[in-house]
Amino acid sequence: MNLVNLESVSHAYGPKPLLSDLSLGVEAGERIGVVGRNGGGKSTLLSVIAGDVRPDSGRVTHTRGLRVGVLAQRDLLDPSQSVREIVLGELAEHEWAGDQRVREILGNLIGDLDLDAKAGELSGGERRRTALAQLLIAEHDLIMLDEPTNHLDIEAIAWLAAHLAGRRSALVVVTHDRWFLDAVSTRTWEVVDGRVERYEGGYAAYVLAKAERARIAQSAEERRQNLMRKEIAWLRRGPPARTSKPKFRVEAAQALIANEPPARESVELLKFAAARLGKTVYDLEDVTLHAGGPDAGPLVLDDCTWQFGPGDRVGLIGVNGSGKSSLLRLLADTVEPDSGRIVRGRTVRLAHLSQELSELDPGRRVLETVEEVRKYIQVGKKEWTASQLLERLGFKGEAQWKVVGDLSGGERRRLQLLRLLMDDPNVLLLDEPTNDLDIETLNELEDLLDAWPGTLILVTHDRYFLERVTDRCVALLGDGKLSFLPGGVDEYLERRASGSALTARMAEAAATPATRSAPAAPEAAQGLSVKEERELRKELNRLERQLDKLGEQEAKLHAQMAEAASDYAKLGSLDDRLRDILAQKDTVEAEWLELADRIGD
Known part of the structure; x- marks a missing residue:
């Protein structure tokens, strides 16, 4: 059942049409990720679906009694209200305190924030979490999130x-966080040139399907095709979580990426980096650092010794407030350690992109602002002009002659990042570089960084970008040390979860006998027996062989249909047989997925 229907909907802001004659719907329980360039109409589409914006033409209909929850990019919290009033409303304390779902939302979003704090006193991040908690505590048939x-x-x-995936509500989400898209979406909408192109699956499936469409159509946009294929190569060769897909799905991508080189030529880049940097980049020796200065603020490093070498591409992970930005400022030599010393390589040529953008001359043109740094730069084996790089990062045509004072926050961030790259650094410290960047621009930035030889230390909440451009992860876990994570983000989340569980057990152990809960009775072992699992795996292998045969039959039928293109009678017969084969494949795939889910693959 469709919760919302759009019929021939068009809408424009000024002379720019954002939505053109759209007809689509949102079904109950459907989870849709919306992608597209900044300014392309994603937020407008959400507002039209939610009923907050009336389109210029066409009709939007909601089912009777539809409960819609919306998180806009900018919250509209009343500054005079407390967090408690905003999030919990009229709920009595015994009502929400006794509701496990509400406690979980508060624990993960509100955390230690004072419930009696006024919204006007909160930081931007605290306001965002408060607005998100307010939305999630309520019951909705349709949840719409803009950059959540x-x-x-x-x-x-x-x-x-995980929370959104477990809700029954339909979901429409706009985000540039590609890991999040893959985790929550079962369908992807791309807003492009006023249209909405629809794809089955999350971001990974969208990338594959889009590249396949481009290949079949033999698109003239060769550079975009190559970029998309490179993205698929990353999806295939990336962390294990990204490749844990059914075998028959993975094999469908092989033809596209068979001859695609790795996203980065790591050995070659390491040679370049060593030649530019020598052996020493940063050596931390017995360093102690507090975020607010000596013995002030949270402890970041405690007598820590660590080395960042030439060609290292490191993702720095930790909760907000753990000191990631402080560590970058320490490496950038803008703060001093409380004790210990830092040895910096003599050849280090540093570029530091902080969360606070340095001031740009508001009266200058975009192209002039970049060319005053350098007009040409060598990235990998290719020389780029300032204008060419501006185009790659979204400043096309006349946009390069815009006045800096007229740029949005996202455009200023792109411009600042490009100025840093044009200065030809050999060490990059990037603090949240993906803020306000759309997915296409992120793809271009990743491609640029692939060919950039040097040491990269990255702080970002964008898990996809982190895994895409770095080779290893290091965490600040609150113990004053830098912890290497061979398993990447997954290991970080596991260690954080086990740490929380240990803290809870220690608190329970410290409780008095009168308040300590009685030990729970041991549960019976759950899961499959060895024999049952062996039988299920046999059946799984049989289904895979059946899928291989059906795939071969499908390929033969496609070839026969190509040969019989002018014989309409034969073409009709072949088409009927093809439909039967595809129906069989769907059935077998469903069986395969059900078995794989039971086994836990």
């Missing part, structure tokens, strides 16, 4: 994804 991961750390984003 802004201001959330990796741990909170992982919790939010």
Whole structure:
């Protein structure tokens, strides 16, 4: 059943049409991720679906009594209201305190924030979490989220994804966080040139399907095709979580990526980096650091010794407030350690992108602002002009002659990042570089960084970007140390979860006998026996062989249909047989997925 229907909907702001004659619907329980360039109409589409914006033409209909929850990019919290009033409303304390779902939302979003604090006193991140908690505590048939991961750390984003996946509500979400899209979406809408192109599956499936469409159509946009294929190569060769897909799905991508080189030529880049940097980049020796200065603020490093070498591409992970930005400022030599010393390589040429953008001359043109740094730069084996790089990062044509004072926050961030790259650094410290960047621009930035030889240390809440451009992860876990994570973000989340569980057990152990709960009775072992699992795996292998045969039959039928293109009678017969084969494949795939789910693959 469709909850919302759009019929021939068009809408424009000024002379720019954002939506053109759209007809689509949102079904009950459907989870849709919306992607597209900044300014392309994603937020407008959400507002039209929610009923907050009336389109210029066409009709939008909601089912009777539809409960819609909306999280806009900018919250509209009453500054005079407390967090308690905003989030919990009229709920008595015994009502919400006794509701496990409400407690979970408060624990993961509100955390230690004072419930009696006024909204006007909150930081941007605290306001965002408050608005999100207010939305999630209520019951909705349709939840619409515009950039919900802004201001959330990796741990909170992982919790939010799991929470949304477990709700019955339909979901429409706009976000540039591609990991989040894959985690929550079962369908992807791309808003492009006023149209909405629809794809089955999350971001990974969208990338694959879009590249396949481009390949079949033999698109003239060769550079975009290559970029998309490179993205698929990453999806295939990336972390294990991204490749744990059914075998028959993975094999469908092989033809596209068979001859695609790795996203980065790591060995070659390491040679370049070593030649530019020598052996030493940063050596931390017995360093102690507090975020607010000596013995002030949270402890970040405690007598820590660590080394960042030439060609290292490191993702720095930790909860908000753990000191990631402080560590970058320490490496950038803008703060001093409380004790210990830092040895910096003599050849280090540093570029530091902080969360606070340095001031740009508001009266200058975009292109002039970049060319005053350098007009040409060598990235990998190719030389780029300032204008070419501006175009790659979204400043096309006349946009390069805009006055800096007229740029949006996202455009200023792109411009500042490009100025840093044009200065030809060999060490990059990036603090949340993905803020306000759309997915296409992120793809271009990743492609640029692939060919950039040097040491990269990255702080970002964008898990996809983190895994895409770095080779290893290091965490600040609150113990004053830098902890290497061979398993990446997944290991970080596991260690954080086990740490929380240990804290809870220690608190329970410290409780008095009168308040300590009685030990729970041991549960019976659950799961499959060895014999049952062996039989299920046999059946799984049989289904895979059947799928291989059906795939071969499908390929033969496609070839026969190509040969019989002018014989309409034969073509009709072949088409009927093809439909039967595809129906069989759907049935077998469903059986395969059910078995795989039981086994836990």
